[in-house]
Amino acid sequence: MTTTESKDLGAEELRARAAEALTRARARSDALTDAVDDEDLIRQHSKLMSPLVWDLAHIGSQEELWLVRDVGGREPLRPDIDDIYDAFQHARADRPALPLLSPAEARSYVREVREKAFDVLERVPLGGRRLTEQAFAFGMVTQHEQQHDETMLATHQLRQGDPVLHAPEPPPARPGTLPAEVLVPGGAFTMGTSAEPWALDNERPAHEIAVDAYWMDTTPVTSGAYAGFLDSGGYDDERWWSPAGWAYRTGNGITAPRFWKREQDGWWRTRFGVYERITAAEPVVHVSFFEAEAYAAWAGRRLPTEAEWEKAARFDPASGRSRRFPWGDEEPGAEHANLGQRHLRPAPAGAYPAGASPTGVHQLIGDVWEWTSTDLHGYPGFAAFPYQEYSEVFFGPEYKVLRGGSFGTDAAAIRGTFRNWDYPIRRQIFAGFRTARDAGPGEG
Template sequence: MTGFLTETPSVFQEKAPAQLREHAAAALTRARRRSTTLTDAVGDEDLVRQHSKLMSPLVWDLAHIGSQEELWLVRDVGGREPLRPDIDDLYDAFQHPRADRPSLPLLGPAEARRYVGEVRAKAFEVLEHAPLEGRRLTESAFAFGMITQHEQQHDETMLATHQLRRGEPVLHAPAAPGARGGPLPAEVLVPGGPFLMGTSVEPWALDNERPAHEKHVDAFFIDTTPVTNGEFIEFLESGGYDQRQWWSERGWEYRMAHDITAPRFWRRESRGWWRTRFGADERVPADQPVVHVSFYEAEAYAAWAGKRLPTEAEWEKAARFDPATGRSRRYPWGDEEPAPEHANLGQAHLSPAAAGAYPAGASALGVHQLIGDVWEWTSTDFHGYPGFAAFPYREYSEVFFGPEYKVLRGGSFGTDAAAIRGTFRNWDFPVRRQIFSGFRCARDGDGV
């Protein structure tokens, strides 16, 4: 690697086994507390109902969480006898598309809750005694971190299901904060040159984040904050959804075929733009990042604005690169774990926060809100890094590589801190809008 390019050493390197076990137990407990909140918020009828063909019934997600935990922690790491081998196929996401899951003989709400409780008790027994070295799956408690992230990812999926659910609000949280400090510049210059992308030392990083590798990026400008609702409304009211020139061929076909005329959950009224958010109707707040837009809508807005979407490498350089040291940080603000002053994460609020709400979370280059608030579309197809190796199973990442999926970065207000970092990669079909997706724009540095 060139010169002084480095990444932060693992924060786990100095943790004793007892500290690792305590850390893993706390992460698992936080995830389960959230799963319980999301499933206890509604009655059994809502748990078993499919609120959208795009999503599973909430009760499927809950039992699937337990099934994965049993497979990896109880059976593999712990070497214990299976609790429910008869349901393995039912909760294999690759065997049953979401649209078909309501027709399966799923565990009912009471049985699913009992099952995940029994699995968790066994998993804690395994955590207490499993060696945390000598095997890659258990080194630095990786398997427990993987399962924590899996549960939190399904918690975010369940949160998206709640957004699709019809009925009175059942989830509640404090309002997201407003902007803090003075006005921010519209964009930031990111210098050209190499940086270290990905990671080889982050202990709970997943296979598609590895390995660390040198990546050259030409100089470019990137928006200081994600595109806001107010900015997006300008695109809407200028006729952006009706003007073919802003859309790619596939984007225009998608927009026309599905009569897409605004971000999902928005509607135009005589009083302006309104949206439905977790069962509540409210005026669209102009200062918050736009959410529930597809890749194609983001791409069209960027073209209208005379810009483009950033590549994945550009996004990560803006987030991690420290020009003073050449080091790639774990997070935009530094190496410490996310705290409430850094980012809007973990369902602490049920919406994005205002642009400029987290000055303490800015990157070394001065880019804000790269973590939390909204997943950000990039222009990059999902693929493995040079030297990629599937671990511990191909179905986590490798089977999704290809041009069908676009990479999203940064997490959302519904992403837990355990399931996001500067190297974390998400991916989805470019048509997806039920996810908590937004974007920011970039443009070439024009020889800077």
Template sequence: MPSPTSPRACGAACAQERRPAVATSTAEPNPLRDLSPEQLKAHVAGALTRARDRSVVLTDAVDDDDLTKQHSKLMSPLVWDLAHIGSQEELWLVRDVGGREPLRPDIDDLYDAFQHPRADRPSLPLLGPAEARAYVREVRDKALDVLDAAPLHGRRLTENAFAFGMITQHEQQHDETMLATHQLRRGDPVLHAPPPPAAPRRLPREVVVPGGPFRMGTSAEPWALDNERPAHEVDVAGFAIDTTPVTCGDYLAFIDAGGYHERRWWSEDGWDYRNAHDITAPLFWRRENGQWWRRRFGVVEPVPEDEPVVHVSYHEARAYAAWAGRRLPTEAEWEKAARHDPATGVTRRFPWGDDEPTAAHANLGQRHLRPAPAGAYPAGASPLGVHQLIGDVWEWTSTDFAGYPGFTAFPYREYSEVFFGPEYKVLRGGSFGTDAAAIRGTFRNWDYPIRRQIFAGFRCARDLRPGESG
């Protein structure tokens, strides 16, 4: 997220019979609206500090050799991510918002994600671990000075502390990327967390979402990014959607039925990719002595059948859905299931309402280092009873990444606009590695359909059959 003067980027129950008198509500909550300037600055400082505390945990957990090593060509060395976080903070908060003199203009190009593909970054003259840590500390001190002095109004970039929120989200997004790098590293476990809560009861397989219009996206969420904007009305036909993400147990049935070897379930691109890479199971799974095992942050354990499946590509998700006689939901279907209350016509910030996520609502922020069992967060369900739409696993949708009607790039095209097109599929909902500051019901992630190292799973949907209420 570089300065606009030097554009660089890093580069997401049954149907109710009665319909509300008003199909959609245009009133959007702004959670920062009622804060005083002092309260807003305290909120921002807390969000920045929480992100930095997490960055420290992820980088202090390993020695300098692990920090500078490239654990996969798909990922940067952890030390690159750390200094890149500081570089973006310097560009936007210290230089742009604060108008301060550059601290390290000599490293701008080193940490330009567009100039240097991940596979090439280990060969760059990067800051070493000690120098990177000193740099991000110095930048943070300057950024907090800017926060103390800056009027959080008068510019779109500073209204509602948007630039600070953007940088908070940027750091948390890189923290999730670093967490994915930890999953790819070999060696003894260095990250630890308690297990997630158990599921209190079994849930029905699917929920019917009634057809009709709803308000998608946002025009009021203060820290929403450009691709989430503007709010617009979308008419979605009735459909059925899985109550929870597809579990490992569900996915094992697909494997046992020979799903990876049946051409008929796969798209042409998916089948070519499966064959070229000899993919026969989710990433990090292996079968030994009749038992399926997975590797999770250095721990090898039996595949837990009640957890959402994770580390599957779009191609694998689509093949499973075809095998199951279903399909992946569109992005609009996913968001309607997550945000729309058909009884009132209100579009919520989150499935449970407008309040920020808590530990009772969703599995976020690497609190548990794994997806929670299906049905583990009843307090986080949508009005229609769709569960775990936020947290646990990013969910593949069938939608290509594109701008909404009326899209305007802000604060620079390279955040999302340059990625619009059929090469990328939209993912929704966040994962157990996503922080609450970097997720909401409108948040859009995107990636290549071949990606498996990300914390991605999916749920299925289907069209309604003749006579079904919806």
């Protein structure tokens, strides 16, 4: 919902919107877990990921903690499992050894929690507490579930076996040639938000920041362009890699994006159980920050800063205003961006002209998370809410910021101010990138 709309909404409309968002998230959780049998739900498909059944029960546990117990003031349903499903208590690699709920128990638990959460939503005043103002707690829980749905989707990508997920192909690129890069003018703009109703603590507060003029790739870097880096020997040339990146690449024997394999007739990849030739026009996905950084150096460019990314995505030079999304303030539609697991791959570069920013940058929302060069930190005036562990404990040089969402990100869990972060070595996530360069004298 837009900030203006939220001020005008009555309590009943707020409740209806929150209920719809929660229902949509649960339908996706059910689809991701119903797609496989109990053995696959319990199995750990990678040490990097939890068993799918852990994610499902964790979703219910967080919903119980925040909506049933805190907002609703109800008695705990399952206090005995709080520790098991506390993400900070147990590393992902260790979770299969825990006394997890069985698939049947997990499904029963999340259903019971949801029934009580809906009862709370019907009865609780939407105001008087920051947690309930504009139904924030319900939006927070919705975003949490959708984030775990994307994590479960990444687990499906790591799963061995026949394909179990299916979706239509994304739209093709629209006719016409896009410029390779776009000039984004220098100057100040408003970054972050103080008014977005469901914005999380690390997106706040709104603040003015200035950036110099720069050139930004019109679209994310494609698989075809990235294959050029590979075929030129880029993975074997230390010149393009940072010391940390080179150590990571050589120490782990990395020779291509994750899930890629070179065959006699070119590059192939595995995608949700399907082995297929790479699609040259699609944004490259499953690359680490270090790989993105090396490609940028090889291309004579660099990764954008987080502020540069957000200015390209939100700033309208005509009005001088920062918008919620590149195309304006309205919620994402199917014409704007590749979101919500509607498709199971990035769309070709140039497939969403209706989603372009005022300066002509395309596909900033959806398709692939985009690595930036910025370490995760709090904005000036940052205040942790509703708990420090949501983002503050991750501040520092260990984590790099990603922006924009992927084809696996739901619209409820993305906006122009939304910040994601991960270790620079991560490759199982749906991450790609675009590059930038400084503008010359007199340019912008």
